[in-house]
Amino acid sequence: MKVLMISGSPRKESNTDMALAEMKKIFDESDIECEVVKIGSSNIRGCTDCRKCLETGKCVFDDLVNQAAPKFEEADGIVIGSPVYYAQPNASLTAFVQRLFFSTPFDKRWKVGAAVAVARRGGCATAFDAMNKYFGIAGMPIATSQYWNMVYGRDPGDVAEDLEGMQTMRTLARNMVFLMKSIALGKEKYGIPEKEDHVSTSFIR
Numbered sequence: 001m002k003v004l005m006i007s008g009s010p011r012k013e014s015n016t017d018m019a020l021a022e023m024k025k026i027f028d029e030s031d032i033e034c035e036v037v038k039i040g041s042s043n044i045r046g047c048t049d050c051r052k053c054l055e056t057g058k059c060v061f062d063d064l065v066n067q068a069a070p071k072f073e074e075a076d077g078i079v080i081g082s083p084v085y086y087a088q089p090n091a092s093l094t095a096f097v098q099r100l101f102f103s104t105p106f107d108k109r110w111k112v113g114a115a116v117a118v119a120r121r122g123g124c125a126t127a128f129d130a131m132n133k134y135f136g137i138a139g140m141p142i143a144t145s146q147y148w149n150m151v152y153g154r155d156p157g158d159v160a161e162d163l164e165g166m167q168t169m170r171t172l173a174r175n176m177v178f179l180m181k182s183i184a185l186g187k188e189k190y191g192i193p194e195k196e197d198h199v200s201t202s203f204i205r
């Protein structure tokens with residue numbers, strides 16, 4: 001089984017990286033293959049709504065998004081972690097994930113998603129909610145932990161002192177492993193649910 005982890009932080013040895021590393025320890029112990037992709041210091045532009053991806057199956061901006069796409073397709077689960085900027089996931093993470101989800105045509109249903117928010121003091125809950133939206137629209141079960149998935153710290157390394165936050169990360173990883181394995185068993189035993197052709201309600205008459 002494979003997990004793809006995305007860190008939105010631009011900082012070296014950042015708090016977000018440390019929170020994800022705490023999860024990775026559990027994935028490693030559980031023999032889950034895991035790759036961390038750090039995108040925060042790259043030049044990731046936002047979606048321009050050109051819709052070329054609907055024809056080609058990939059984004060016109062050939063950057064980290066297209067490199068991560070096959071990794072996401074192969075993965076059984078994805079973790080998106082972001083520093084909180086003004087009570088939101090940061091701009092790099094937002095641009096990256098919006099383009100990744102919109103430009104990739106593969107079926108994301110039953111891949112497990114987990115969001116992690118890291119802040120000095122405030123805004124974790126709104127950032128966390130925003131990140132979970134990507135999973136919700138894609139039919140992806142959301143892994144939860146013992147609290148909302150958030151860790152506190154300002155300077156790089158501070159999160160090591162947030163013992164509850166780091167425990168939350170370990171719990172989240174364990175729960176995610178359990179969900180991924182359970183879904184794999186469920187797929188074998190019951191198969192995945194039927195998918196109807198999508199109906200789009202239009203209120204413009």
Ligand SMILES: Cc1cc2nc3c(=O)[nH]c(=O)nc-3n(C[C@H](O)[C@H](O)[C@H](O)COP(=O)(O)O)c2cc1C
Binds near residue numbers: 082088119120121156
């Ligand atoms: C532009 C900017 C906006 C920020 N906004 C918030 C905020 O809304 N709430 C907060 O508690 N911390 C805020 N912070 C602090 C970071 O969330 C905090 O330093 C965090 O540890 C950064 O994570 P990182 O080390 O993974 O980059 C902000 C930092 C920056 C640079």
